[in-house]
Amino acid sequence: IQLTQSPSFLSASAGDRVTITCRASQDISLYLAWYQQRSGEPPNLLISAASTLHSGVPSRFSGSGSGTEFTLTINGLQPEDFATYYCQQLNTYLTFGGGTKVEI
Amino acid sequence: QVQLQQWGAGLLKPSETLSLNCSVIGGSFNNYYWTWIRQAPGKGLEWIGEINYSGSANYNPSVRDRVSISIDTSKRQISLKLTSVTVADTALYYCARTGLWVRASDLWGQGTMVTVSS
Numbered sequence: 001i002q003l004t005q006s007p008s009f010l011s012a013s014a015g016d017r018v019t020i021t022c023r024a025s026q027d028i029s030l031y032l033a034w035y036q037q038r039s040g041e042p043p044n045l046l047i048s049a050a051s052t053l054h055s056g057v058p059s060r061f062s063g064s065g066s067g068t069e070f071t072l073t074i075n076g077l078q079p080e081d082f083a084t085y086y087c088q089q090l091n092t093y094l095t096f097g098g099g100t101k102v103e104i
Numbered sequence: 105q106v107q108l109q110q111w112g113a114g115l116l117k118p119s120e121t122l123s124l125n126c127s128v129i130g131g132s133f134n135n136y137y138w139t140w141i142r143q144a145p146g147k148g149l150e151w152i153g154e155i156n157y158s159g160s161a162n163y164n165p166s167v168r169d170r171v172s173i174s175i176d177t178s179k180r181q182i183s184l185k186l187t188s189v190t191v192a193d194t195a196l197y198y199c200a201r202t203g204l205w206v207r208a209s210d211l212w213g214q215g216t217m218v219t220v221s222s
Contacts, residue, residue: 031207033207033208033209035149035209037149042198042200042212042213042214042215043149043198043209043212044212045208045209045210048203048206048208048210049206049208052206054208054210086148086149088149088151088208088209090206090207090208093151093162093164093165094139094151094154094202094207095151096148096149096150096151097148098148099148099149
């Protein structure tokens with residue numbers, strides 16, 4: 001299963017609403033997770049099952065979608081949110097999308 | 105607080121075998137998959153494979169013929185072996201804790217950089 005994230009790069013400002021899309025090559029139902037990776041750090045789980053916010057993750061992060069199209073939305077971008085975001089399908093051979101770098 | 109501590113050789117020559125270990129400190133050990141993921145310099149994440157407490161493993165088809173993941177429940181350790189490495193295997197290797205039912209990785213080790221160079 002291939003995952004295609006768009007855009008690959010995104011320039012934004014603090015306070016912006018940002019949306020990242022992840023498209024799967026076949027139906028994966030709700031088997032999708034989103035991660036944030038800051039520079040020099042391991043990834044952090046943000047969302048699983050397409051829309052379930054992981055414990056401790058701020059509510060400005062939200063996920064939606066099912067089947068083959070999914071979105072990660074950040075409402076009110078904070079300075080610590082400038083990072084790279086990855087989707088991962090949780091169905092078979094847990095592949096990752098190519099990543100979206102959110103830059104200032 | 106649950107931690108994953110990784111260690112292993114960081115510099116290999118082509119054709120050698122990569123060997124990494126991950127120790128689970130604290131928390132439950134039996135109720136998860138334990139996963140290896142790598143990230144080549146400047147690149148994205150690549151899922152290598154996973155193993156559960158009973159030793160059942162799944163591997164990425166791209167490395168299946170070279171990879172082996174094992175588990176030692178008595179030591180609370182997971183190991184990764186990758187044979188016949190090439191420069192393309194140069195990457196930061198992470199171990200991670202993955203849910204049995206919701207298969208997302210919610211806890212990651214610090215990563216081990218492995219460089220393959222002649």
